Amino acid sequence: MRCLYVYNPISGKGHAEKTKKYVVKKLRERFGEVDVYATQNAGELSEKAAQACGQYDVFVFAGGDGSFNEVVNGLAERENRPVLGYIPTGTVNDIARSTEIPRSVRGAVKNIVSGGAYPLDVMKVNDRYVMYVACSGGLTGCSYKAEQSTKKMIGKFAYALEVLKHDLVFDEYPVTFSGAEGNLETSAVMVMIMNGRSVASFPVNRGGLLDDGEAEIVIVREQPRKRETRVRKHFRYFFSVIRVFSRGFHRLRKRKNMFVGVGKSFSVKVPDDVVWNFDGEMGPKGQIDVSVLNKHIQLIIPRPRRRKKDRLCAGSASLETPLR
Numbered sequence: 512m513r514c515l516y517v518y519n520p521i522s523g524k525g526h527a528e529k530t531k532k533y534v535v536k537k538l539r540e541r542f543g544e545v546d547v548y549a550t551q552n553a554g555e556l557s558e559k560a561a562q563a564c565g566q567y568d569v570f571v572f573a574g575g576d577g578s579f580n581e582v583v584n585g586l587a588e589r590e591n592r593p594v595l596g597y598i599p600t601g602t603v604n605d606i607a608r609s610t611e612i613p614r615s616v617r618g619a620v621k622n623i624v625s626g627g628a629y630p631l632d633v634m635k636v637n638d639r640y641v642m643y644v645a646c647s648g649g650l651t652g653c654s655y656k657a658e659q660s661t662k663k664m665i666g667k668f669a670y671a672l673e674v675l676k677h678d679l680v681f682d683e684y685p686v687t688f689s690g691a692e693g694n695l696e697t698s699a700v701m702v703m704i705m706n707g708r709s710v711a712s713f714p715v716n717r718g719g720l721l722d723d724g725e726a727e728i729v730i731v732r733e734q735p736r737k738r739e740t741r742v743r744k745h746f747r748y749f750f751s752v753i754r755v756f757s758r759g760f761h762r763l764r765k766r767k768n769m770f771v772g773v774g775k776s777f778s779v780k781v782p783d784d785v786v787w788n789f790d791g792e793m794g795p796k797g798q799i800d801v802s803v804l805n806k807h808i809q810l811i812i813p814r815p816r817r818r819k820k821d822r823l824c825a826g827s828a829s830l831e832t833p834l835r
Contacts, residue, residue: 514542514569515593517559519578520549527573527600528689530616534598541624544567546771561583567593569811571623573616574599579642582631583808587640594809596623603791605645608714609707609721610812610822625659627814629823630806631721632663634706636799642788643707645799647781648731649681649700649752683734684785688770690728690777695770698734700748702779703755704801705729708822713756721822724805728777747787776802 518527518536531547538545546567550556556572560582563570570593572582579597586592598619599607607614612622634641642758681700688695704717705727716727731751735744751768763769780798787794815821 512542512569513567514538514545514571514596515548515557515559515563515567516571517548517550518573518598519556526616527598528734534571534616535788537620537624538571538596540711549787554581557581557585560789561589563593564589565591569594569596569636571596571598573600575599575604576606576643576791577601579606580640580792583640583642587633587635587807588803592808594628594811599638603712605707605709605712605791608709609643609719610713610810612812615763622813623811625814626811628809628811629722630809632706632724632726633804633807634704634726635802635804636704636787636789638788640804640814641706643790644705644710645787645789645794645801646701646703646710647785647787648684648702649748681733681745681752683748684782686730687780688728688730688772688777689780690772691774692772692777695730697698697730697732697770699730700733701731701752701755702781703729704779705760706803710735713759715756716761717759718761718810719822720824722805722806723824725773725775726801726803727760728770728774728779729755729763729771731741731755732768784797 516535518531520528535545548559550559556574556578560570564586570582572578572595578601582595584810597607597612598616599612599614600616604614607619613619634645636645678816683698683700685700686697686699702714703710705719707721708714708716708719714790719727733748733751760771764771778798778800783797786796787799812822815823
């Protein structure tokens with residue numbers, strides 16, 4: 512069995528380089544043949560993932576949610592995709608939280624050595640691929656606006672600092688949604704489409720399944736009120752968005768200012784100047800068309816535990832794919 516391990520030697524203050532020998536030793540215990548590559552330039556991770564298709568059985572990589580997005584975009588359209596092994600070394604690691612992959616190097620490597628390979632969904636958004644979230648509007652720009660140096664110093668608090676500096680002013684924008692739930696034209700301050708459970712370390716989509724072929728969507732519907740001051744309006748918008756993170760999708764279904772839906776494909780039309788966030792990275796502007804690719808990639812995750820509500824569909828143990 513052939514395995515390729517790709518890492519960024521300067522990520523996490525050089526932690527990936529320091530742990531390389533340990534990681535490679537453990538990978539060889541399970542896979543035998545392990546090649547190692549240290550990236551030097553931006554975009555190499557995606558290129559290596561594409562090149563691994565048909566050449567390697569397992570592609571192991573270290574990085575954050577943005578790195579995972581790079582890998583998915585590198586191999587999503589190719590045949591003979593390798594099984595993925597993930598070592599989360601990012602700031603928040605929402606994909607690891609959703610899949611229950613340990614967020615330490617040793618824990619993640621132990622998972623790769625002893626876990627199972629399971630097929631998971633991926634969202635295709637326009638001509639790009641998204642693993643766990645596509646969102647726009649209030650609070651969604653802080654993850655890609657925060658400086659990398661600040662994130663290394665204070666971790667996820669860098670996002671909170673970015674919110675205080677730039678993201679406390681909320682503007683409503685027109686949204687047209689079209690999907691299986693029907694059509695909706697409204698004014699919104701945030702749109703969030705989820706294929707995972709965690710966003711910004713909050714369990715926004717608690718109980719969401721990662722292999723059911725569907726994505727969840729929430730639209731925070733807000734518009735100005737008569738004789739309302741600008742400051743009061745922004746505070747109201749802010750707390751509406753915060754409820755999504757503090758309460759989660761499923762507890763918001765009965766609120767009049769929230770639209771919550773689920774579907775395999777849908778379209779969301781927004782103005783051309785509205786920026787989307789894809790897996791924590793800056794995405795395109797304007798309208799997006801979303802389709803869920805059911806069980807499109809294989810990822811090594813902890814094996815399901817009995818009597819515990821799992822991340823996968825009922826009967827998920829039978830879906831386990833043995834490593835080739």
